[in-house]
């Protein structure tokens with residue numbers, strides 16, 4: 001694949017297991033941040049990870065994205081057991097992560113941001129300009145395919161709203177043949193309308209067969225967007241539920257470790 005081509009992977013059948021983490025552990029010095037990190041990611045589904053502050057969510061996704069090297073446990077991507085020592089290794093097996101800082105370069109244009117880190121082979125002289133044209137056109141196609149609401153691929157990122165910036169980061173992560181996209185609190189800083197647009201984009205990627213991982217403190221969002229939810233407490237994955245049939249109070253109870261009180265009978269029952 002050249003730098004200008006955006007590979008469209010063959011979508012895995014919906015529900016196919018793309019990734020399984022079992023019993024991952026990770027310490028930072030004396031702090032054992034992850035004691036039992038379990039997760040499954042499936043094609044065409046959104047998998048949420050919830051938990052209180054410090055529960056170990058970021059550490060778990062850091063192990064999946066190659067940011068952290070786990071100390072123990074097993075990580076399988078497809079049929080392969082993997083062990084990442086850096087983000088490039090995770091990328092090589094199709095795992096991309098959108099961090100809260102988005103890692104965009106404000107002074108560059110949208111299309112240039114979509115190619116960040118992938119401009120090798122751009123060449124010199126006339127060839128360079130030809131390649132730039134092809135890259136820009138491919139970026140426009142990527143943005144169009146995902147209905148990213150940016151004014152133009154030539155817009156500079158510093159002129160975009162928070163939601164548009166998030167959309168560009170998401171489009172970049174979803175391109176390039178990725179199969180799993182991890183989103184760490186993608187709408188934490190966004191207003192209602194921009195949140196809705198980002199959620200639409202997440203659902204569009206889901207319908208294209210990607211496996212999405214959503215770390216979120218927003219339980220309404222989790223119930224709106226996710227198909228499965230994994231709950232973390234004190235470094236452990238303590239529950240896995242389908243969101244269908246699960247309520248907000250159920251999630252609160254799972255996160256806090258409280259039990260859900262049975263609903264009181266209606267007054268005239």
Ligand SMILES: Nc1ncnc2c1ncn2[C@@H]1O[C@H](COP(=O)(O)OP(=O)(O)OP(=O)(O)O)[C@@H](O)[C@H]1O
Nearest residue numbers: 028031032033051052053054055056057058059060
């Ligand atoms: N670099 C680090 N050095 C030392 N301790 C850390 C480090 N990063 C995280 N921790 C600790 O590890 C534990 C898990 O943190 P982690 O960030 O994974 O939780 P989280 O669920 O993502 O929290 P939040 O929702 O607040 O982001 C916490 O006790 C945290 O203080």
